[in-house]
Amino acid sequence: MVLTQKLHEAFKGTVERITNPRTVSAFKEKGVLSISEFVLAGDNLVSKCPTWSWESGEPSKRKSYLPAGKQFLITRNVPCLRRAASIEDEYEAAGGEVLLDNEDNDGWLATHGNPKDNKHEEEENLPSMETLEIGKKNTIQSISSHFGGEEEEDIPDMAEYEEPDNLIETDPATLQSTYLVAQEPDDDNILRTRTYDVSITYDKYYQTPRVWLTGYDESRMLLQPELVLEDVSQDHARKTVTIEDHPHLPGKHASVHPCRHGAVMKKIIDVLMSRGVEPEVDKYLFLFLKFVASLQHISQMEAANLL
Amino acid sequence: MTEKEKGSVLQFAPFQSAVDEGFWHRLSSLKLNKFGIDDSPIPITGFYAPCTNSRVSNHLSLIAESLPPEPSEQSSVATSLGNRNRCSVPGILYNTNTLEGFHSLDKQCLLKAEAKKIWDDIHSGKAEEDSAVLSRFLLISFADLKKWSFHYWFAFPALVLDPPATLVDLKPASQWLSLEEAESLSAACNEWRSSSVTADVPFFLVSIASNSRATIKHLKEWTSCQQDGDKFLFGFYDPCHLPTNPGWPLRNFLALICSRWNLEKVCFFCYRENRGFADLSLSLIGEALISISQGWKDPQQVPNAVGWELNRGKKVSKCISLAQSMDPIRLAVSAA
Structure with a gap:
């Protein structure tokens, strides 16, 4: 971890300890959420997109300002198809795009529901939480995950422990799955699917939601967070997307840094309001996930259909 | 349909396991602080949900809450009962003290023992009261806490119909x-x-x-x-x-x-x-x-069972190294 990042984390931690959580709504003014608004928006997400659920996480990491059973939101097993599928059509279909420029001109692209639609339709137009489609850029051969790799020189070669054939009987009723073939196929026509557990926590310092990614390879082995960064454009890995301690789960996880979330959400809200759509705070997480899914910074996941 | 009338063997797609980091963290902590060298089997809970995507199957997930709470956490909140994304599946964990112990476990015997539980629950009527017991699972593991690596192997015992459906x-x-x-x-x-x-x-x-x-x-x-x-x-x-x-x-x-x-x-x-x-x-x-x-x-005669999970098509255990997030020395180095 970079030193400045560490210092900032320490500073942020201190501020979080001594400040009271936000209780007054500043959703329209600043694009941020109070604790109760976060819970409200989370409840709405869970009811509209039931693949999301509230969890309580590690008891020792529980935040007292959030209800014990509603510490963070999670959806598991979001596939990330590693193939060169063009997703632009899908974007067009989901409604226009707004380029939200910022000072350092790397342009945060945020899609939004077609603003002409009424609210109900806007919801219908939200992209589906089906797939995180990943560009072809990824190097398939580097899927070592935690299995093998130079770090694990101490681990004995498992092949020598291969069981005699009589352990697993040949059972005619067991489907011999293609994804269980012994050899990694080389040709790119075969789908290799990483999956992600995506969680949303409340960041008390920035007063916004924050997104975390935990990756699994195609045989559902945990991916090192570094390998998650492979799915992130290299220009932005470790800048916008960093690897940090999850506030409610053990271990290091990849996260979209929330420092600009408030500002971007504010812009999205302004755009909606300028088009006569009154944003509702319980829809915040829908807008937020659309924004995260469309981040150019994590371009390999730009089609992340998080809803 | 008529040409199929003779029928083909009904084949089932195997269950896949996925273990998150939290599970291994809590297992290590329990091993160090509670179990010690006691290697008796531990009841655990796996979670699954219906497939929710046309492109990828769902799997059985193990998370920290799959294990019993740590001694310091007795005040744990009631687990989210009725969570639709977390249907519990009862399982059992055999965590050995040595790698040799791990490899010498009698896997066929362990699988049979779990299959017998399923068979008995079917015949006692328990499976009709609580259908979750129809899908048991078995996990054998060796937690190498010196290297922070974990060897493990799942089985999803299935009673084999004879002849197949x-x-x-x-x-x-x-x-x-x-x-x-x-x-x-x-x-x-x-x-x-x-x-x-x-x-x-x-x-x-x-x-x-x-x-x-x-x-x-x-x-x-x-x-x-x-x-x-x-x-x-x-x-x-x-x-x-x-x-x-x-x-x-x-x-x-x-x-x-x-x-x-x-x-x-x-x-x-x-x-x-x-x-x-x-x-x-x-x-x-x-x-x-x-x-x-x-x-x-015959209810007395437990049918054959299959279900050891393959690792990339091979009959081998899996191994995961979490030294990067668990080894205190490495953590200290990366924090320096």
Whole structure:
């Protein structure tokens, strides 16, 4: 971890300890959420997109300002198809795009529901939480995950422990799955699917939601967070997307840094309001996930259909 | 359908396991602070949900909460009962003290012991009261806490029908049902999945009356609802996404259906979702014929079981190294 990042984390931690959580709504003014608004928006997400659920996480990491059973939101097993599928059509279909420029001109692209639609339709137009489609850029051969790799020189070669054939009987009723073939196929026509557990926590310092990614390879082995960064454009890995301690789960996880979330959400809200759509705070997480899914910074996941 | 009438062997897509980091963290901590060298089996809980995507199967997840709470956490909040994304599956963990111990476990014997539990629960009627016991799992592991690496192997015991069931027909539920029936079944499933009482009940009965109205019932209501449905389906939460095969949990359900309820022709319903709602074009309905041998009818004789998970197609255990996030020396170096 970079030193400045560490210092900032320490500073942020201190501020979080001594400040009271936000209780007054500043959703329209600043694009941020109070604790109760976060819970409200989370409840709405869970009811509209039931693949999301509230969890309580590690008891020792529980935040007292959030209800014990509603510490963070999670959806598991979001596939990330590693193939060169063009997703632009899908974007067009989901409604226009707004380029939200910022000072350092790397342009945060945020899609939004077609603003002409009424609210109900806007919801219908939200992209589906089906797939995180990943560009072809990824190097398939580097899927070592935690299995093998130079770090694990101490681990004995498992092949020598291969069981005699009589352990697993040949059972005619067991489907011999293609994804269980012994050899990694080389040709790119075969789908290799990483999956992600995506969680949303409340960041008390920035007063916004924050997104975390935990990756699994195609045989559902945990991916090192570094390998998650492979799915992130290299220009932005470790800048916008960093690897940090999850506030409610053990271990290091990849996260979209929330420092600009408030500002971007504010812009999205302004755009909606300028088009006569009154944003509702319980829809915040829908807008937020659309924004995260469309981040150019994590371009390999730009089609992340998080809803 | 006629050319298929002779039928092919009904094949089931194996269950896949996924273990998150939290599980290994808590296991290490329990091993160090509570179990010590005691290597007696530990009851654990796995979680699964119906397939929710046409492109990837769901799997059995182990998370920190799969293990008993740590001694310091007795005040743990009640686990989210009725969480629709977390249907619990009872499991057992054999965590050995040495790598040699891990490799010398009698895997066939352990699998048989779990299969016997399933078989006994079928015959005692327990499986009808609490259908979750139909899908047990078994995990053997060795936690190398010096290197922070974990060797492990899952098994999803399935009773093997002898001879195997034959598949007469299998197609998307939306094609098998009329439009009205499909709509009614969809609504009934969504209601079942959104009630906290039934959301995590993975096996159920569906009867569709002549007026196209679908009702979902608990397994224990079997005797009372045999008469009323014109169409009768045996439903289960299917983690598999394939349009060609049902998923693993159906195996022990069929064992229950044929040995306890003596049915030879079974219409099964592989319940799957899209974005968290019933999707009857992804869900499948199939017809299977079962004609089990005489020996299968004897409750005293536990049938053969299969179910050790393959690792990339091989009969080997898996190994994961978490030194990067667990080794205090490495953590200290990276923090420096």
